[in-house]
Amino acid sequence: MTSPERTERLVLPGVLTAGQAAETVRGIARVQRTDGAIPWFRGHHLDPWDHVEAAMALDTAGLHERAEAAYDWLAEHQLPDGSWYAAYADGDAAAPADLGRESNFCGYVAVGVWHHYLTTGDDTFAERMWPVVAAATGFVLELQQPGGQIGWKREPDGRACPEALLTGSASNYQSLRCALALAEHREESQPGWELALGWLGHAIRQHPERFLDKSRYSMDWYYPVLGGAVRGAAAAARIRGGWDRFVVPGLGVRCVHPNPWVTGGESAELALALWASGQSDRALDILRWIQHLRAEDGMYWTGYVFEDQAIWPRERTAWTAGSLLLAVAALGGDEPTGTVFGGESLPRGLEPRCC
Template identity: 50%
Template sequence: MSGVFLSKGFFPADFFRPTVGFILSCQQPDGSIPWFEGSYADPWDHVESAMGLSIGGEWAAAEFAYQWLADTQLEDGSWWAAYKAGEIENGDRRETNFVAYVATGVWHHFLVTENREFLEKLWPAVEKAISFVLKLQSEHGDIQWAVTADGTPKEDALITGCSSIYKSLECAINIAVTLDHDSSAWNDARDMLGDALRNKPERFDRTWESKARYSMDWFYPILTGVISGPQAQARIKARWDEFVEPELGCRCVADEPWITIAESCELTLALLAAGDHARAVTVYSWLHQWRLDDGSYWTGYQFAEAVLWPDEKPTWTAGAILLAADALTEHTSASSLFTEVDLLEQVLSKPPVQASKKL
């Protein structure tokens, strides 16, 4: 099915119920949400899927997913790159944007549910995660993308990863403010990171080939609030024809004939953030031709060979579908999380408690 045009106040719950059910069916007995049945879970995509559950009203399942993160968090606040069947699947590294994303998911769930008890319960995990991430921030503001198995920093930074962390810091600050914890160190770190992303391109892709061919480097600074207004609109316009394939979706990389459904959903959110509502509706309307009867969505489509590729239906793609639908319809009270920056102001009612310490 294609041509699903969504608007404010029109969230077709019956249409999306199978998509929510698909994510739910993949959740494991320990609460983790793998990419698909038999695959592994990584912390970032696990959170993306959990946000889909929150939007779909499966609040207990979403909270179970976040509890899995709290239960598996390492002492230093991080998580390994991937887990499977209760074991570490990839213990080679721990990625900073993966670790920080717990704050985004936890704040998203609170916005949907207004469950303060949940927020208080997950606060220690959020605090530890953000502390880990900010220890890897350089004096220039950028944040190193990962550490090795023994904790050695991988000394380079990614535009997409740091942009994701920028949004996670906004969410972490809002959690701290809501719970009356001092967020000043996190605010300073976020300001430094934003400055690096906007004004210090030399701090990114220092040790490898530029990632500019990836569409996420194009739209993630808009999606996460690093760039807004006329600058965001100009950024979209500059590379639209490189990345967008009419009637199909957004390419993963500019030089490959491959569109991906998750990136197309995130582009939808970025377009809304940039104030381009009409094109957001249009791009999203293309994506349901990649939907299956069980409500899941294919990863992507290789249009030069006219084949669906890879042969996977990820839970995180289903989560992205639901996040974009929520933003277009304003269905939940978290619908503007990725389309607006809403940083709460700190007004402490008790003596400050140090939120984190950055080396």
């Protein structure tokens, strides 16, 4: 895992120079363990979703061997039901820190695998990872409820939690589309997945009552757009409706309203959602604002409490840096990143005709 980074797609005026991008990429690479695992930071836990986000960022910089090692880690440690535990201490698969298995954490491997395939064109990798993606998708869909929404997890004892989170279901919407794209690439029909995707999208767009009320969290505001379920005029209206509530001009995006705390990960994800909905100028503004979270080593602090003018918590996570690089890559025209987040060429599923 020694190939040099390539940062030409990660240069964005006012956000990153080539040197700064390379520094951030190297920061993520330093967090990665020799077995491919990418914890939040060394000494902290790994969760499967953020592990994939960081791996995707490595791919944007051409560190394909490192990204592949991250996916191989997932393949090696996938549980028999297609899932992964919600957390592993410092990425050590022998030391699970949370025995729950969250649906969106498990489904996100499809986004990463499809992104890696689009980046590298490696059919051998795609074939090797297909059983992993198929099993993870099966785990997710076993938690789908009659209304289309996805239950958010299985408890350690195997009991399903039928309650659905809008953010998690919106993430699963993107994951299902990428899983279907991989299936289509293999010329393997998955009509059940297409139906499930259609019902899930319908629930996200038309039935907010089917999800737990987490409207205080900015992710519930922008994730239906980021995940691709809401686009066009509806996306513009959704962004407009929450802008004044969550966006702090010059600083970034609140994680939770009304808390005076902006966070780098949510800000970068909102920038991706803005780009995907045709609001690139606003996306660029957000990315410029959060450069106050950039640390001396090129990584990014998780958040900033602006009433106290204090960085909090005192941590620099691989996934915060990863989400920033993915947003920069999309705005910079990186085609694989644009494909998985823009979503125009991804499968749309079969829309239900009622309910």
